[in-house]
Amino acid sequence: MTEAATTLTDPDRDALARAGEIVRARLDRNPDAFRLPVEAAEIYAVSGFLDPEERDYLMMVIDHVAAPSPTYDEQPAERYRTSYTGDIPRGDPVVQDIDARLSDLLGLPAAWGESLQGQRYYPGQQFKAHHDWFYTDTHYWAREQERGGQRSWTAMAWLNDVEDGGTTDFTRIGVSVPPQAGSLLVWNNALADGSPNHETLHAATPVLAGAKYVFTKWYRTRPWH
Numbered sequence: 001m002t003e004a005a006t007t008l009t010d011p012d013r014d015a016l017a018r019a020g021e022i023v024r025a026r027l028d029r030n031p032d033a034f035r036l037p038v039e040a041a042e043i044y045a046v047s048g049f050l051d052p053e054e055r056d057y058l059m060m061v062i063d064h065v066a067a068p069s070p071t072y073d074e075q076p077a078e079r080y081r082t083s084y085t086g087d088i089p090r091g092d093p094v095v096q097d098i099d100a101r102l103s104d105l106l107g108l109p110a111a112w113g114e115s116l117q118g119q120r121y122y123p124g125q126q127f128k129a130h131h132d133w134f135y136t137d138t139h140y141w142a143r144e145q146e147r148g149g150q151r152s153w154t155a156m157a158w159l160n161d162v163e164d165g166g167t168t169d170f171t172r173i174g175v176s177v178p179p180q181a182g183s184l185l186v187w188n189n190a191l192a193d194g195s196p197n198h199e200t201l202h203a204a205t206p207v208l209a210g211a212k213y214v215f216t217k218w219y220r221t222r223p224w225h
Contacts, residue, residue: 044185
């Protein structure tokens with residue numbers, strides 16, 4: 001599948017462009033949001049998004065729900081994604097508060113957000129370079145289109161400081177972001193015109209010492225279910 005084909009077959013392009021406008025305007029007005037100085041992708045950082053109590057609680061929940069991480073690929077490359085992952089219950093009061101704050105930060109309806117997903121990485125574990133948006137010529141697209149459509153923005157927060165390794169690397173644009181407990185990283189998976197942004201290719205590099213806990217939340221273009 002080619003990059004051109006992916007761009008031309010995306011039925012949510014207009015909705016992605018509108019979501020981009022909403023979030024971009026919201027974050028650009030927020031003094032707590034810092035846009036990384038790169039032109040090829042819209043990436044923002046927000047420090048101190050989570051307090052220590054929230055981080056400790058979420059790490060405990062992740063340890064309870066974590067299972068080997070799935071992938072959308074039918075035949076993923078060897079050791080492509082080796083972390084542990086689990087959805088954090090949406091009805092949890094702590095999660096509901098975080099969801100409300102994320103929605104307020106981005107200006108997107110909370111209903112567009114997928115369940116908060118927790119991830120845990122031990123030494124040697126990683127998630128090789130991938131995009132968060134969906135390829136529309138795959139076996140899974142029809143199901144995801146029914147469930148809320150294309151992914152627009154990604155929000156990822158670090159729950160702990162990592163002893164060594166575990167950076168988030170945007171491999172095509174040469175940006176490497178080290179873990180920082182409590183901070184949030186947000187990026188637009190589309191270009192301004194709503195087409196998928198191939199420059200958002202990113203990887204969770206292997207943890208070298210200690211453990212890494214994060215949560216990730218993806219927003220769609222309409223209510224997710």
